[in-house]
Amino acid sequence: MVPDMTEFQTRILTAAIRAPSGDNCQPWRFHFESELLVRVSAHFHRAKSFFDFEHRATALSIGASIENMRVQAASEGFATELAYAVENGGENYATLTFTRNEAMRISQARVAALFERTVNRRPFLPMAIHPSLRAQLLEEPVDGVMVQMITERRGISQWADVIEIGDRIRYSHPVIHEELFSKLLFNRQMAQDVRMGLEIDRLGVGPLGAMLLRWLRPWPRVQRLSRWGLVYALARQSGLLARFTGALVLITTGRTGSQNWVRAGEQVQRIWIKAQELGLQTHPMPVALYLDQRYHTEGLNDFLPAHNELLQRLRSRIESLIPTGTGVMLFRLGWGWPMRGQSVRLPLDRFLD
Template identity: 25%
Template sequence: MGQALLNDPVLENILDQARWAPSGDNTQPWRFEVVDARHVVVHGFDTRSHCVYDLDGHPSQLSLGALLESMALAASCHGLRMEARRRLSMPDTLPTFDVRLVDSPGMLPDPLAAFLPQRSVQRRRLSTRSLRASEKAALAASLPPGYSVQWFEGGRARLACARLMFDNAKLRLTMPEAHKVHRDVIEWGARYSSDRIPEQALGVDAMTARLMRWVMHSWRRVDFFNTWLGGTIAPRLQMDLLPGLYCAAHFALLADAPPRHVDDYVAAGRAMQRFWLTATQLGLQLQPELTPLIFARYVRERRTFSRTDGMQEMAQELVVQCQGVLGAAAVERAVFLGRIGAGPAAGARSLRRPLQELLVAPTAGP
């Protein structure tokens, strides 16, 4: 299966670097089929069937875009240009790309390629030092045509964003559909994880982590703690409110036109990855904050995401709050939200599956 890969150190290096692309809950929604030394089929998938956050697979499509951009960056270090074409015959639930690596004489290595393995999520507090004009200019310049960045800076704006995340977290932590996701994606007691989020990367103290682990064992415990003991307060304070206050800024990446199709989200993922890698290059840390956008679209499209009474109404209130922070027009054009700031890299982080685990046997097809 992997013989062609093992016989080509260039391709092996490109895929080994690209697998560090970010993905929601470290799902790594891709597998690689090596056709030959310069042709790889990327078999994508999504988690919409069981993950309330993966609405229409769009977050997974962002991740696939980040993967393709990572492949392009890694390829540039070998004088190769990456060309990716999505197979239109495949369903949206299985985005599949033919990736070809083409010799490109004179191509210089993209400086961002050096930061592929280093880039990670930092969920803990960051410096409140304002971003320098040079940092903001470099981040804005990293975006391809069709995208821009909107900044939310200063104490008042950071507080508004922190409150937005704190209030959205109540929805996340009181909804049984989300509990199933949280229970499955955390690797308790771990500093690193190859296929989940390690406990020590969550951004909570040890006592809160122990309590969360015990409570999240069953929805009955979660519901009791939330109802009678204010069970969401400590994790929301530590994972949402305080990090939202302690950062340089929050930001939104905006597409010129609202994204509609798979290719729009894949393209947005490529832009996101360049922005994030540029932040890493500048020594800045970053944390995604996608929840408000996801539930805003559930509400905007009048789609049900929970059978629990009060959840839809809570989400409707949060949409109004989100529009107040971002602006109504920006909510529909936003493809990514996050917070950013100076600070040390995370001491605990998600790793990736070994490359051999990401390889699949060749299949019949174009």
């Protein structure tokens, strides 16, 4: 337990930080104003990333942590009242108030799934997901957030192409390369010391892939090998992962503003926890969406001239696949060999204001 925190608050915080975050950056801060009132804000410095355009990924991750707190509270017989902060580009996002309400109590299975959930980047089995399970995943919609489950081959293939184009840009961008390698945790010891970032043995690339990844650290090496098709091969790998899966799930929001990204994060996490409960695996693949949004707003500014053609292609594909609204998250959903254990998190006191 953290000094000055009650057991209830500690349990709420412990659940909150099991939420997903881009590159496992854990961009949350929490301030308990009283026993049953917690303010959630962003840690923009920890969240800094090329993919966090206009702090959108941060807002999504905050939404996911809010959902976790709501589930933990409900499992203890508390209702959660959520007040979103005024949108002014500041760090404050929301305040949660918990009130005793036995009618809200949910099953322990849900809260267990919250703690067991983890991203699975391994290949999934190309098996369909039964419509009754798909319906269960969508049982509790969040207002203003749209969920599209793509299960037919043509749709999956179209999105797999988009993912592949996005990854061709990702793997040929020196800034993204440096960021990725600054966040990789190359061994157990490093993971235990740093407790933030991507553990190499959770990337689903196997021991050989991990060796290759270590070797690819110097950017000039990647550049040299790109002439021999390295970037193309890496992106192809992502495309294949997306193609051979039960479903791709696209989350969109019709409205702009950080509050809608927070809401979308609540929705994403609700589905991921439910998927875990049903034994389904999830793997986020939103890179193409985020690169496209940056390009759509800022133009080629943060990219290389060589990316222009790929970005234009990405734009026209995404425009036709999402005619209205903004893509917030795209992920693979399917049956597969589960990951063991959990990814690392910082100690609880590092999240307190």
